[in-house]
Amino acid sequence: xxxxxxxxxxxxxxxxxxxxxxxxxxxxxxxxxxxxxxxxxxxxxxxxxxxxxxxxxxxxxxxxxxxxxxxxxxxxxxxxxxxxxxxxxxxxxxxxxxxxxxxxxxxxxxxxxxxxxxxxxxxxxxxxxxxxxxxxxxxxxxxxx
Numbered sequence: 001x002x003x004x005x006x007x008x009x010x011x012x013x014x015x016x017x018x019x020x021x022x023x024x025x026x027x028x029x030x031x032x033x034x035x036x037x038x039x040x041x042x043x044x045x046x047x048x049x050x051x052x053x054x055x056x057x058x059x060x061x062x063x064x065x066x067x068x069x070x071x072x073x074x075x076x077x078x079x080x081x082x083x084x085x086x087x088x089x090x091x092x093x094x095x096x097x098x099x100x101x102x103x104x105x106x107x108x109x110x111x112x113x114x115x116x117x118x119x120x121x122x123x124x125x126x127x128x129x130x131x132x133x134x135x136x137x138x139x140x141x142x143x144x145x
Contacts, residue, residue, distance in 0.1 A: 006086045008067040008131055009077040014053040017129040018067060022058055024102035030057040030064065035071070048072075079130035087134045093121050096137040103127050103135075 010017060015032075022029065036050035052069035065086075070077050090096035100113045106128035113123025113135060120138035127133060 003063055005064045005066060009070050010067055011077050012052055012069050014056055014067045014069045018056050018058055025060050027059055030059050032056050085132040085134050090135060090137040093137050096121055096135050100135040103133055
């Protein structure tokens with residue numbers, strides 16, 4: 001079965017956000033590449049963008065959360081977009097609570113985590129970086145969705 005790995009665009013704070021995500025999920029970064037690491041005559045990098053993140057990857061379970069900073073020449077990422085959310089399927093209520101409260105710290109809770117009418121333990125929020133998340137624990141699937 002294929003695995004879906006979410007990728008997030010940031011406006012210069014990808015590294016800060018990913019240190020926060022690592023503090024909640026644990027683990028180590030699989031890769032960090034800065035724009036300066038790719039600089040060459042064919043790919044010049046502006047001094048103000050040299051230390052920004054070109055690619056960062058944090059393994060989480062069987063998936064990988066990835067991101068980059070969007071170079072200023074490409075414009076800004078819309079930090080208020082709401083077309084997609086990252087869904088976390090937890091393996092227990094305790095894990096769901098830990099992830100929900102950890103990731104939502106400093107953000108805006110849209111739906112407090114609680115037993116839902118459809119039978120799962122569910123909550124939804126926008127984190128302090130503007131990324132939207134849903135945390136779900138369904139005892140039938142136990143983190144397998």
